[in-house]
Amino acid sequence: MRTKIWMASGAVVVVALGAVLFVGGNDKKSPAATDTSNVKQLVQEYSSSSMKDLSASITSEQLIVTDSNNQSTKYDLPKDEFFVSIAPYVKNTHPCATHSLTGCQGELTEQTFDVYVEDTAGNVIVDQTMKSQSNGFIDLWLPRDKKYNVTIEQDGVKAKAALSTFKSDNTCVTTMQLVESI
The missing domain is CATH 2.20.25 (N-terminal domain of TfIIb)
Structure with missing residues (x-):
């Protein structure tokens, strides 16, 4: 043998x-900063609450996971994609800039929305029906270093926002209030 x-x-x-x-x-002490092969899967697992480490947050460049011993592991995000998590709301929201995958809670959990994202040149990036997660957020991976117009719609109410995916931009968007379309 x-x-x-x-x-x-x-x-x-x-x-x-x-x-x-x-x-x-x-x-956990091995350097993970250069391994981006599974980072999108890790982000999804933390967002969907299937992983139970103490905390996980995501900046424009890294996923940062801190365990119960206060040990942090950092994972670089893909160089060509930017993570943004959007919590559309009707009445309740919270201020946020850096998304906590394990701590942020949106108002509208596990609900279906029509999500439309186009860049400033009019190219459609996302045009699909998506379901918010148990934390009330819709996670998107968008091309980096661009500006976008985002529309989220549900049952005749709509939210619109201009977003961008540059290094200094927020990964948590909690300002998209659904209102009656005019």
């Missing part, structure tokens, strides 16, 4: 007879 052993991302990988066994876990 041939056996090979590798170290991968802080885990020991053993291959024997065509089977792969993972021994150990992801070493």
Whole structure:
């Protein structure tokens, strides 16, 4: 029987007879800042509340996860995509700039919205029906370094906003109030 052993991302990988066994876990102290391969999946897991670390927030450049021992792990976001999370609301909102994937709570949870995003040249980036998550937010990945017009609509009420995806821009948008269309 041939056996090979590798170290991968802080885990020991053993291959024997065509089977792969993972021994150990992801070493939280290993640098993750250059690994963007799974960052979008991690963001989705934290947004949907399926992961239970102490906190996870997202800036224009990094996902920052802090565990119960106050140890932070930072993950670089893709260089060509910008994360923004929008909480459309009717009555209740909160001020926010940097989105907390594990702490921000929007008013309209698990509801369906028509989401339309176009850039300033009129190119349609998003035109689909989307459901807000259990935290009341709609997560979007948009091309970086551009300006956009966003419209969110539900049952005859609408919110419009101009957003941009530059390095200094917010990742949390809580200012889109749904109002009657005129």
